[in-house]
């Protein structure tokens with residue numbers, strides 16, 4: 001694409017939220033939100049299916065949730081790139097619709113009267129609505145967007161978001177972390193350097209991220225949060241107060257009908273929002289009793305009730321800061337995101353706790369979309385002096401012989417990242433190699449997560465260890481991984497773009513890292529054993545090859561001696577005794593080295609000493 005074409009393209013920023021979604025664009029006067037025809041900016045991220053199979057999106061769909069819960073899909077973002085077990089564990093009965101397992105994988109699907117939808121398809125319906133809104137507001141077609149995701153989204157969840165955009169006919173030019181977008185919206189960019197805490201308390205989730213900005217480069221240093229803590233929980237605390245009041249007016253065994261419960265929930269949310277502006281709030285609840293129940297709540301009582309939940313968010317902030325290795329005093333800026341940060345107590349406590357004046361000037365529901373539009377503007381050729389970088393949450397690498405995990409790109413590398421390493425074959429005349437790509441922090445692939453596999457075919461038959469297989473990992477700015485392998489002598493090449501089969505939650509990433517620390521010693525020993533076994537096998541193969549050469553001037557006695565050594569080496573390599581195997585490898589290595597020096601030319605010496613990391617032989621190999 002030429003610079004000119006790029007500068008003409010319309011690129012919008014989209015905040016694809018769990019509860020609401022919205023779009024923004026940078027115009028002549030700076031970033032602005034794109035409104036729907038009725039003036040509303042927020043599009044509820046809800047899709048409802050009608051009897052004729054068609055669907056509606058947004059506010060109308062949200063209203064249908066009460067009457068048609070099984071046909072109305074909300075919070076689909078929680079299902080993106082997730083397998084069914086993860087969803088069942090975390091969401092269990094919170095979703096009114098049915099979530100089932102896909103036929104051909106472990107992934108979660110949404111079941112509407114027997115028709116299965118992927119979370120990507122449902123998200124695409126929401127994105128389609130956002131796109132239509134933007135096109136109406138701009139009077140022009142929109143084909144490209146920058147879409148935000150939580151900082152803890154892994155490769156699978158980001159890829160699912162990208163796929164959703166594709167289904168909606170949008171090219172996701174960039175997937176940007178929500179906290180990074182929020183910081184961008186506040187212009188905390190090139191002019192400042194330092195640490196930014198982004199505190200995001202929405203309707204259903206709480207996220208805190210620690211960003212480091214250096215010379216215009218944003219890096220997410222740590223994230224923490226709770227996927228089930230937010231404004232909805234505050235609503236439920238008020239519902240409890242209301243129910244206590246209602247119970248004084250009805251018989252003790254009377255039950256409250258579901259519609260009335262839903263009404264109470266909505267009223268509770270209204271009360272909560274009023275309490276952000278006034279000291280008390282009141283409402284009348286009509287339960288078809290003689291007279292409506294009058295209910296009043298003071299801000300003080302509300303604050304006492306929600307205080308433990310806010311304290312929990314503060315604890316998360318400190319844990320993120322600890323993870324990032326930052327003292328609270330070293331925080332430069334605090335950005336508030338999400339509707340629930342309008343609650344005065346939330347602001348007070350965060351401000352006091354972090355000791356910084358908060359950024360609350362922008363609408364906390366819109367700040368992420370505004371930031372996304374700034375990134376969109378950068379990509380469409382507007383602003384040029386800003387670079388966004390994120391980090392890779394878990395190390396990436398491949399399986400080598402014996403099941404060892406060879407890491408090419410380590411955890412916390414900034415993206416885009418590139419790494420190349422040289423490998424070789426482990427079996428003579430191996431004409432194809434399977435490259436198994438893994439993600440994780442442990443030493444053996446059995447303890448890591450497989451991301452994908454592909455085959456490099458057409459290698460000319462050569463002795464084991466001779467092919468030079470170059471493996472390159474490239475993680476692009478969106479975190480998409482491309483693995484390429486190339487045999488240098490024959491120039492055959494193969495590659496894959498990794499689309500991981502299921503996602504990991506932030507807690508799982510944490511667990512993986514924690515486990516790698518806990519298991520470090522065991523892993524080290526297991527890896528040591530694998531490497532020693534490989535060394536023993538290499539030594540044995542090389543020696544046997546040399547022994548088989550007719551021109552070798554070995555005496556019968558020397559041959560017999562080497563055969564005895566080889567048998568001993570083989571049996572030790574099958575066992576578990578690391579110390580003995582190491583001693584034998586060292587001794588035998590010295591012995592063959594001496595033999596090589598004595599009797600053989602350079603090429604054969606190399607044969608005995610070849611020590612390149614070897615790839616596992618392909619299972620299809622004859």
Ligand code: AMP
Pocket residue numbers: 019020201202203204230231232269272273274276337338339340341342343364365
């Ligand atoms: P978000 O997920 O960021 O859209 O935030 C939605 C949450 O913010 C919901 O729980 C809303 O009830 C809550 N919210 C919106 N406005 C206010 C307000 N003025 N005071 C308290 N909570 C609010």
